Amino acid sequence: MNELxxxxxxxxxxxxxxxxxxxxxxxNQLSQLNAGDVILLLLISNAxxxxxxxxxxxxxxxxxxxxxxxxxxFILKKFMFKNQYIRHLIQDEPEILIKDGxxxxxxxxxQEISVEELExxxxxxxxxxxxxxxxxxxxxxGNISVISMDKNNGxxxxxxxxxxxxxxxxxxx
Numbered sequence: 255m256n257e258l259x260x261x262x263x264x265x266x267x268x269x270x271x272x273x274x275x276x277x278x279x280x281x282n283q284l285s286q287l288n289a290g291d292v293i294l295l296l297l298i299s300n301a302x303x304x305x306x307x308x309x310x311x312x313x314x315x316x317x318x319x320x321x322x323x324x325x326x327x328f329i330l331k332k333f334m335f336k337n338q339y340i341r342h343l344i345q346d347e348p349e350i351l352i353k354d355g356x357x358x359x360x361x362x363x364x365q366e367i368s369v370e371e372l373e374x375x376x377x378x379x380x381x382x383x384x385x386x387x388x389x390x391x392x393x394x395x396g397n398i399s400v401i402s403m404d405k406n407n408g409x410x411x412x413x414x415x416x417x418x419x420x421x422x423x424x425x426x427x
Contacts, residue, residue: 261315265306265322272302273330277344345394352376352390355403365392376400 306319334341349361351372362372372390373383375398381387389401 257310258314258318261307261310261318262322264308265319266326268302268306269323269326272298273344348394349392350389351392351398352384352387354389355385355387357384361392367392372398 307315330344334344349365351358351361351365351367357369357372362369376382376384376387376390379400379402381400381402384390386402387400388403389399391399393399
């Protein structure tokens with residue numbers, strides 16, 4: 255088989271494996287990586303490099319592998335945009351954690367978010383307590399968005415996002 259075609263197929267297989275592995279094992283926020291996450295990313299990239307290029311260590315082999323990864327990512331994003339089933343398969347839905355000051359403990363348990371973590375997110379947005387939150391949403395990227403209530407008339411006045419320190423727990427397929 256042509257060496258560059260071999261690199262293309264290997265790279266595509268590794269990309270698809272990584273997409274589904276991240277979906278199954280959880281997502282990390284790039285801005286919130288801890289030492290263990292960095293080590294894991296370095297080891298994974300080293301481990302899959304040989305799987306993608308095989309014996310071809312040429313510049314062309316590396317460029318083809320990189321190109322395949324970019325194209326595969328571009329195509330996946332287009333499919334996710336156009337097809338709700340694929341989007342749901344790859345990415346979870348946002349979850350409402352607080353609505354009109356009422357904390358949904360069931361959702362928090364499902365998402366494995368502690369009360370302390372939610373309270374920390376609320377405080378980081380300048381809100382003292384959950385009763386003052388109109389809406390707190392766990393976004394698909396692991397951030398917690400908070401909209402606070404206007405104490406004078408009950409309408410929302412403040413919106414901010416909290417970067418999670420911990421990865422989202424996986425949603426099993």
